[in-house]
Amino acid sequence: MLNSLFDSTSRGRLERIARHALGLRRGDHLAYARELERWLARFAVQPLDLALATGECHRGQLVWLQREFIWSDVAAERQASRAGGTEVRSSFRTSLVVGDQRSVLVHGSFNPARLTSSTSNVELRGTRHQFMLGHVVALGPSEVELRALAIATRLLRPPDGHATAWAPHPRWQRVDVSEVEQFAGIDFEVAPDALDVMRAIPEAEVKRALAVLIGEPTVPKDWGGEQHDLWTTRLRLEGRAHSAAFVLKGPAGGSMWRPMTIAMLGKNGDQLQRMAVSPAEVLVLQHCHEIRPEVVSMLESLASDMRNPRRFMVIDGYHSHSLMRAAGLAG
Known part of the structure; x- marks a missing residue:
């Protein structure tokens, strides 16, 4: 199934590796992983949550997702397959909020005999976080069936040239607000009345305060269709300045003063999609209230495109209150 994705150059490379491996009586189980990395770095593949949110998901579509899956007992199923079982299948399930x-x-489900690594016995068991690339084989209002092409632990590499500037941690992408150097010394302890205070602070004031705290002299005016609400090349993380794009969501007179959903970010979350098109190294989402997990998941998916993996940051109403207080705009 992976061969069907690859071009003749990639298939030729795999064939040469296979011939060499036969001569040495050993195989290179990472060969397909490397080719898949090259392929995903060249071609656009939608994350499943985005495809569902935009209504673009269809049968036969190639999609990816990375999240907590519930796995069947793959180790036992592999053993049963080796013992001659011909109808042995392993299964997985998870849920998405669109x-x-x-x-x-x-x-x-998938054939456990096709797994290439002994660590699958541990990693595909119970509830484990994994990356999956697969085809949509069935689609309904409340369920999606996938045919997996690849299941793996994906470790996104930092952008070329910045390897020393990124922590070698599987969660390096998500930046905590307290990690921003300009925010050092700010007390981010949750205030009980934080969200009530944020209800009275307009989005424009939040934008100006963030620009002042970061040291960004240019504060753009709002206009329809913009890629982002604030742009800076001065967001300092781990000793260097980063470019960052911000999408800000204020109370709008109270109508937006509620937990953020994808629907609050334009049709199909297109405000996040427009921000992701920008060349920013860090994608930042700010809201005057709480931010629901599915919104964070979509932002992470957009930042995890293997053609341009980036960092992202979420500033909810509690963080926003601390920042506004530091800027002298909140009690």
């Missing part, structure tokens, strides 16, 4: 707060079951 833009309209709809819960979607994602499930599928």
